[in-house]
Amino acid sequence: MQLIDGKLISAQIKQEIAQEVLAMKANGETAPHLVAILVGHDGGSETYVASKITDCQEVGFQSSLIRYEDDVTEEELLGTIDRLNRDASITGFIVQLPLPKHIDEQRIIEAIDPNKDVDGFHPINMGRTLIGLPSLVSATPAGILELLKRYKIETSGKHCVVIGRSNIVGKPVAGLMMQKNYPGDATVTVCHSRSKNIAEICRQADILIAAIGQPEFVKADMVKPGAVVIDVGTTRVPSTLTKSGWKLTGDVKFDEVAPKCSFITPVPGGVGPMTRVELLKNTLLAAKMRIN
Ligand code: GUN
Secondary structure, three states: EOHHHHHHHHHHHHEEEEEEEHHHHHHHOOOOEEEEEEEEHHHHHHHHHHHHHHHHHHOOEEEEEEEOOOOOOHHHHHHHHHHHOOOOOOOOOEOOOOOOOOOOOOHHHOOOOOOOEOOOOOHHHHHHHHHHOOOOOOHHHHHHHHHHHHHHOOOOOOOEEEEEEOOOHHHHHHHHHHHHOOOOOEEEEEOOOOOOOOHHHOOOOOOEOOOOOOOOOOOOOHHOOOOEEEEOOOEEEEOOOOOOOOOOOOOOOHHHHHHHHEEEEOOOOOOOHHHHHHHHHHHHHHHHOOOO
């Protein structure tokens, strides 16, 4: 069994990005500028946004944080998005999800200029990704493919089973894995909460991507010997062992599954750091090209 080290790979990619930013600056170009919009005070969102800002600083990007309280109106947010869309000094921006219930998340996502949609959540980017056109690909699926590539894992003709059908991970990663490309060219099955015989389907997987958001959902008896297991889960589970009082738990019961795998991603240190670095890659890409 080989551990897929997302922390190591993401550090390498960060270095590559930092080099490119240095070259841009030496060329007289301005560094990419990423803006994060954060609504409310959800602990997870606060942490994620803080790390995105730190990441920007580490690679030499400019970054800004726009904060709103939970009672912000949809119109106010749409106004800010419109301003950022028009501001040529802003390369890209993200609106951290989830948003409070009174705000229509989809309306917010669709208000973002697809050229600045570095989360890749806009239907134009999702659609272009699905049909294999240049696009800003959402960060977690892009990070998963990058890991498969950097570990030279064969995907052509393999059976890839995705557990989870979210717009952020399940759907786009399934689309990418079936793309005529490397990584890709796989036979893809998507399972979700209404699927029958999930265990049986998972046992057929050469590559198993768990993105269902249920801690330790994938047990050893659901994994074929020699499978590649990618764990996208990041549920905060209460813990007395950590200072913060919680620990990140994946969708895979790691201790019993790992010995059966050819490759497996740990949580933390697998897909998570890749998601962070792919946001930086998208921001760099948005600085260099127009999507539509
Ligand atoms: N919430 C959970 N993951 C993400 C992400 O990748 N981007 C944004 N904007 N919100 C999230």
